[in-house]
Amino acid sequence: xxxxxxxxxxxxxxxxxxxxxxxxxxxxxxxxxxxxxxxxxxxxxxxxxxxxxxxxxxxxxxxxxxxxxxxxxxxxxxxxxxxxxxxxxxxxxxxxxxxxxxxxxxxxxxxxxxxxxxxxxxxxxxxxxxxxxxxxxxxxxxxxxxxxxxxxxxxxxxxxxxxxxxxxxxxxxxxxxxxxxxxxxxxxxxxxxxxxxxxxxxxxxxxxxxxxxxxxxxxxxxxxxxxxxxxxxxxxxxxxxxxxxxxxxxxxxxxxxxxxxxxxxxxxxxxxxxxxxxxxxxxxxxxxxxxxxxxxxxxxx
Amino acid sequence: xxxxxxxxxxxxxxxxxxxxxxxxxxxxxxxxxxxxxxxxxxxxxxxxxxxxxxxxxxxxxxxxxxxxxxxxxxxxxxxxxxxxxxxxxxxxxxxxxxxxxxxxxxxxxxxxxxxxxxxxxxxxxxxxxxxxxxxxxxxxxxxxxxxxxxxxxxxxxxxxxxxxxxxxxxxxxxxxxxxxxxxxxxxxxxxxxxxxxxxxxxxxxxxxxxxxxxxxxxxxxxxxxxxxxxxxxxxxxxxxxxxxxxxxxxxxxxxxxxxxxxxxxxxxxxxxxxxxxxxxxxxxxxxxxxxxxxxxxxxxx
Numbered sequence: 001x002x003x004x005x006x007x008x009x010x011x012x013x014x015x016x017x018x019x020x021x022x023x024x025x026x027x028x029x030x031x032x033x034x035x036x037x038x039x040x041x042x043x044x045x046x047x048x049x050x051x052x053x054x055x056x057x058x059x060x061x062x063x064x065x066x067x068x069x070x071x072x073x074x075x076x077x078x079x080x081x082x083x084x085x086x087x088x089x090x091x092x093x094x095x096x097x098x099x100x101x102x103x104x105x106x107x108x109x110x111x112x113x114x115x116x117x118x119x120x121x122x123x124x125x126x127x128x129x130x131x132x133x134x135x136x137x138x139x140x141x142x143x144x145x146x147x148x149x150x151x152x153x154x155x156x157x158x159x160x161x162x163x164x165x166x167x168x169x170x171x172x173x174x175x176x177x178x179x180x181x182x183x184x185x186x187x188x189x190x191x192x193x194x195x196x197x198x199x200x201x202x203x204x205x206x207x208x209x210x211x212x213x214x215x216x217x218x219x220x221x222x223x224x225x226x227x228x229x230x231x232x233x234x235x236x237x238x239x240x241x242x243x244x245x246x247x248x249x250x251x252x253x254x255x256x257x258x259x260x261x262x263x264x265x266x267x268x269x270x271x272x273x274x275x276x277x278x279x280x281x282x283x284x285x286x287x288x289x290x291x292x293x294x295x296x297x298x299x300x301x
Numbered sequence: 302x303x304x305x306x307x308x309x310x311x312x313x314x315x316x317x318x319x320x321x322x323x324x325x326x327x328x329x330x331x332x333x334x335x336x337x338x339x340x341x342x343x344x345x346x347x348x349x350x351x352x353x354x355x356x357x358x359x360x361x362x363x364x365x366x367x368x369x370x371x372x373x374x375x376x377x378x379x380x381x382x383x384x385x386x387x388x389x390x391x392x393x394x395x396x397x398x399x400x401x402x403x404x405x406x407x408x409x410x411x412x413x414x415x416x417x418x419x420x421x422x423x424x425x426x427x428x429x430x431x432x433x434x435x436x437x438x439x440x441x442x443x444x445x446x447x448x449x450x451x452x453x454x455x456x457x458x459x460x461x462x463x464x465x466x467x468x469x470x471x472x473x474x475x476x477x478x479x480x481x482x483x484x485x486x487x488x489x490x491x492x493x494x495x496x497x498x499x500x501x502x503x504x505x506x507x508x509x510x511x512x513x514x515x516x517x518x519x520x521x522x523x524x525x526x527x528x529x530x531x532x533x534x535x536x537x538x539x540x541x542x543x544x545x546x547x548x549x550x551x552x553x554x555x556x557x558x559x560x561x562x563x564x565x566x567x568x569x570x571x572x573x574x575x576x577x578x579x580x581x582x583x584x585x586x587x588x589x590x591x592x593x594x595x596x597x598x599x600x601x602x
């Protein structure tokens with residue numbers, strides 16, 4: 001599972017910081033999460049193939065999380081895309097995008113589907129053979145969802161030495177990987193546990209931005225492989241966090257600890273800070289390991 | 302009069318080319334023309350003070366000319382702008398912008414005025430003490446205007462040696478600069494032409510993008526100081542120009558010649574070309590002087 005951060009700074013794009021967008025490669029799916037202004041350029045800079053993106057997840061309708069979406073949709077059109085594209089985001093996103101396509105008289109030549117969200121409870125919004133995606137209702141100034149991405153459970157691992165010892169035909173492998181016992185030509189039954197080992201546990205990634213400190217999501221995040229949690233402020237500016245619907249690094253770490261996640265990645269830093277290093281120090285007092293997102297930085301989990 | 306090109310390439314923003322946007326400084330007014338995605342970052346890169354921009358002119362509602370507008374408007378808001386902002390552009394632009402502000406629940410704290418255009422005849426849309434701005438109806442796939450910016454006529458130049466010779470009081474200077482004669486204390490009248498010289502002729506700048514070859518605009522462009530005319534294609538791709546509502550370098554030069562403009566600047570180059578130098582060569586066969594726009598390049602006229 002690989003996370004590429006295209007942008008992870010709050011508010012306005014600047015010459016040296018990008019607003020939120022990231023690419024998650026999980027079980028061979030390529031998923032785009034949020035799409036601030038300039039995302040299409042950052043995708044090019046990070047050599048992400050446009051054609052591989054089939055699903056885009058928008059957390060909320062503040063500009064630093066979606067103003068790049070209309071441009072990306074248009075560019076896909078100019079590049080003659082044919083494969084379908086699915087957009088997940090708050091109610092309103094379809095109207096915003098289609099209004100602009102209407103006035104430019106430029107309808108996409110590819111199927112464009114909107115999946116508008118309005119529930120305040122977690123819901124599964126995508127299930128493919130490779131992943132499931134569910135919403136994580138967040139606590140922000142406007143309706144906002146995080147997203148929880150999980151690999152589908154993997155087949156059991158064949159113990160090839162055992163399988164070959166019993167001379168089992170290849171045709172049975174698929175069933176055995178699903179947990180079936182093997183029935184030999186002589187009628188003998190070899191129990192599955194002799195032929196297979198447990199698969200790697202499915203990996204999972206939770207994207208939580210933007211949100212105030214919100215312990216209500218802890219249960220849903222239980223033991224995820226990696227949690228990206230916004231940390232707009234340091235604790236010294238905690239008085240700004242709650243009223244603006246944002247978190248401090250300490251609060252993000254508290255969520256990570258309560259949810260027993262494996263890795264915590266912090267992002268959505270306010271551009272008021274000259275260096276982001278103190279975010280790591282502050283969070284590590286409570287949880288470990290902590291990593292800091294940064295534009296153009298990749299993480300393998 | 303100074304023109305700063307923030308972006309001058311057609312279609313999609315890329316890591317090394319920007320879509321259309323430019324800043325015109327004319328008679329101390331700072332005007333923004335078109336606003337493709339990423340314009341706010343290019344404004345910062347070129348150190349244009351955000352607060353000085355009070356008028357933004359959008360040619361048409363194709364994304365490469367206005368997808369950066371909503372982000373710029375939002376950033377002005379985040380930066381706590383108080384001064385008013387005027388947006389000029391095709392009918393529809395107000396709905397597009399306000400819809401997005403509505404869904405983000407972020408109304409601007411500064412007065413935001415929309416001046417929507419729908420006429421197919423030239424019209425004066427702004428008159429200040431410093432400049433007048435009129436539309437130049439263009440010929441494109443969708444409704445599109447160029448803009449003609451003219452300095453207001455300047456006061457006559459005082460010939461200080463003469464003025465001092467007659468010991469004329471400073472209080473009369475303003476009237477004399479407007480063309481009045483001077484009446485001395487002894488009743489003698491000094492005719493204005495003895496005291497003043499003709500002012501510099503007002504400078505003018507015409508922005509014409511996007512447009513197919515459109516000789517109908519030649520009269521309006523007569524003797525402008527500088528004409529920015531799109532040249533999306535070279536003549537070898539003329540077969541693409543007309544159907545897409547674009548021009549070739551040769552066609553742009555033909556307009557410049559017919560209109561007897563002083564300077565021609567070419568831009569809106571298709572990103573299919575590895576170098577833009579042939580645009581200059583092609584245009585110079587017909588008109589001179591020709592200059593090529595480029596991202597980050599400034600011109601003084």
